[in-house]
Amino acid sequence: xxxxxxxxxxxxxxxxxxxxxxxxxxxxxxxxxxxxxxxxxxxxxxxxxxxxxxxxxxxxxxxxxxxxxxxxxxxxxxxxxxxxxxxxxxxxxxxxxxxxxxxxxxxxxxxxxxxxxxxxxxxxxxxxxxxxxxxxxxxxxxxxxxxxxxxxxxxxxxxxxxxxxxxxxxxxxxxxxxxxxxxxxxxxxxxxxxxxxxxxxxxxxxxxxxxxxxxxxxxxxxxxxxxxxxxxxxxxxxxxxxxxxxxxxxxxxxxxxxxxxxxxxxxxxxxxxxxxxxxxxxxxxxxxxxxxxxxxxxxxxxxxxxxxxxxxxxxxxxxxxxxxxxxxxxxxxxxxxxxxxxxxxxxx
Amino acid sequence: xxxxxxxxxxxxxxxxxxxxxxxxxxxxxxxxxxxxxxxxxxxxxxxxxxxxxxxxxxxxxxxxxxxxxxxxxxxxxxxxxxxxxxxxxxxxxxxxxxxxxxxxxxxxxxxxxxxxxxxxxxxxxxxxxxxxxxxxxxxxxxxxxxxxxxxxxxxxxxxxxxxxxxxxxxxxxxxxxxxxxxxxxxxxxxxxxxxxxxxxxxxxxxxxxxxxxxxxxxxxxxxxxxxxxxxxxxxxxxxxxx
Numbered sequence: 001x002x003x004x005x006x007x008x009x010x011x012x013x014x015x016x017x018x019x020x021x022x023x024x025x026x027x028x029x030x031x032x033x034x035x036x037x038x039x040x041x042x043x044x045x046x047x048x049x050x051x052x053x054x055x056x057x058x059x060x061x062x063x064x065x066x067x068x069x070x071x072x073x074x075x076x077x078x079x080x081x082x083x084x085x086x087x088x089x090x091x092x093x094x095x096x097x098x099x100x101x102x103x104x105x106x107x108x109x110x111x112x113x114x115x116x117x118x119x120x121x122x123x124x125x126x127x128x129x130x131x132x133x134x135x136x137x138x139x140x141x142x143x144x145x146x147x148x149x150x151x152x153x154x155x156x157x158x159x160x161x162x163x164x165x166x167x168x169x170x171x172x173x174x175x176x177x178x179x180x181x182x183x184x185x186x187x188x189x190x191x192x193x194x195x196x197x198x199x200x201x202x203x204x205x206x207x208x209x210x211x212x213x214x215x216x217x218x219x220x221x222x223x224x225x226x227x228x229x230x231x232x233x234x235x236x237x238x239x240x241x242x243x244x245x246x247x248x249x250x251x252x253x254x255x256x257x258x259x260x261x262x263x264x265x266x267x268x269x270x271x272x273x274x275x276x277x278x279x280x281x282x283x284x285x286x287x288x289x290x291x292x293x294x295x296x297x298x299x300x301x302x303x304x305x306x307x308x309x310x311x312x313x314x315x316x317x318x319x320x321x322x323x324x325x326x327x328x329x330x331x332x333x334x335x336x337x338x339x340x341x342x343x344x345x346x347x348x
Numbered sequence: 349x350x351x352x353x354x355x356x357x358x359x360x361x362x363x364x365x366x367x368x369x370x371x372x373x374x375x376x377x378x379x380x381x382x383x384x385x386x387x388x389x390x391x392x393x394x395x396x397x398x399x400x401x402x403x404x405x406x407x408x409x410x411x412x413x414x415x416x417x418x419x420x421x422x423x424x425x426x427x428x429x430x431x432x433x434x435x436x437x438x439x440x441x442x443x444x445x446x447x448x449x450x451x452x453x454x455x456x457x458x459x460x461x462x463x464x465x466x467x468x469x470x471x472x473x474x475x476x477x478x479x480x481x482x483x484x485x486x487x488x489x490x491x492x493x494x495x496x497x498x499x500x501x502x503x504x505x506x507x508x509x510x511x512x513x514x515x516x517x518x519x520x521x522x523x524x525x526x527x528x529x530x531x532x533x534x535x536x537x538x539x540x541x542x543x544x545x546x547x548x549x550x551x552x553x554x555x556x557x558x559x560x561x562x563x564x565x566x567x568x569x570x571x572x573x574x575x576x577x578x579x580x581x582x583x584x585x586x587x588x589x590x
Binding site: 143187 | 359362369401416486
């Protein structure tokens with residue numbers, strides 16, 4: 001039997017994603033790729049993988065995966081409810097921001113994700129052929145990833161390694177701080193001159209809500225209408241990740257990972273790259289505001305975020321076996337303060 | 349606003365170099381020239397560039413370069429830009445204009461006050477220039493449509509346009525590489541695959557290439573379609589010698 005993860009339950013929309021299919025946008029090929037590059041990089045680092053290796057992107061509800069390999073090391077980035085149904089029938093909860101090693105016959109069950117997106121990486125990655133240089137799934141054209149689509153029950157995801165590599169499981173601190181909070185930061189442009197001053201003021205001062213029309217391609221918002229000076233049409237041109245497109249109805253659309261390469265609507269602003277990971281986590285009904293920054297400031301924010309990510313990863317440390325007694329937590333809670341370490345056999 | 353080239357902000361991962369805001373061959377030639385020049389220069393931190401009618405979108409990694417450095421390097425290329433250096437490939441695409449594959453042909457003919465055969469003759473007589481690809485993988489915006497065939501887009505777009513549909517709108521023609529929604533007038537269909545994941549080059553043509561349409565009978569269309577389906581059709585044979 002070749003090493004695989006068998007999909008017992010697929011989750012809501014679970015796809016393989018990496019850094020994206022770069023280099024072919026001039027041919028009309030969308031980039032796709034992870035909505036939250038921070039989560040992708042952390043999940044991979046916890047598994048000892050290169051930062052951009054393809055991992056499973058989980059939306060809202062995660063999958064259940066049965067281990068059909070001698071063993072496998074996985075890591076979960078993003079807050080999600082998860083547990084392990086072990087081959088011997090025991091069940092134990094599993095926390096995010098750590099890797100864990102499962103044995104043949106164990107099942108990982110990921111339930112609801114607190115954010116709209118989380119990542120599950122596998123040490124060594126998946127044994128699947130890249131398409132145009134990437135394993136990212138672009139479902140609209142049924143390309144890349146696993147058969148160009150979201151996972152379905154019964155799928156067998158082939159693993160590159162027959163067993164978990166040497167070295168134990170690792171953990172990092174909760175990464176929520178990397179994502180920041182407060183208004184979403186934007187750089188105005190490229191068509192800010194196609195909006196009235198009141199339209200730009202409405203955009204920068206109003207509260208917008210995420211509608212039900214939110215997927216990997218775009219997030220339609222609802223809020224104060226943004227007025228154009230001379231219509232919403234332009235000659236089609238390239239679209240940046242995070243572009244804020246405003247069609248004729250004045251309601252903005254955030255264009256993200258699966259965005260089309262070019263478009264013919266005016267764009268009032270672009271979300272800065274450091275805040276793109278937050279967009280992937282927006283759920284329908286969420287409220288958000290925008291605040292303007294300059295390009296150089298946006299670049300500086302991104303570099304600080306990257307330094308913070310590196311610091312978080314540099315502080316990666318061995319993790320307790322999943323399901324084992326978390327002695328650190330017990331000490332922190334003063335439950336066994338001053339007593340002999342139970343694990344040393346002294347007894348309490 | 350009329351001073352070109354103009355640098356426009358696309359956030360902290362890209363900027364646009366606008367050479368003009370309309371659809372114009374000379375403007376587009378400058379876009380393509382800068383696209384090629386940046387590709388050749390191998391500038392650190394550039395991820396890729398996306399040419400369109402009048403603007404080149406330069407995408408970069410802010411962890412490897414900065415807007416200030418990259419904009420400086422790109423501005424330095426502008427004075428020496430050779431806009432006529434590159435001639436694209438020429439393609440001949442078989443099209444069947446039979447009524448069942450051309451649901452808008454009769455309507456187009458009526459609105460243009462001519463017979464369907466005249467619409468076909470004028471469409472097939474053109475040499476079309478691919479200004480840009482976009483919207484979906486492999487969809488080309490081809491300029492050069494006969495002035496007598498120019499109509500606005502359909503007032504109500506179709507939810508489903510069949511793959512391979514050959515369509516016209518305004519000054520352009522295109523071929524839908526995928527089944528998709530679409531608002532252009534459908535005047536024929538090609539059996540060839542503009543996008544095929546199994547090919548070494550999955551997307552047939554690129555911006556800067558030229559296209560001519562070759563009318564084929566329904567019988568030839570069906571024969572070609574069967575060969576394409578069987579994987580025995582050589583798409584490279586569609587390229588004409590210059």
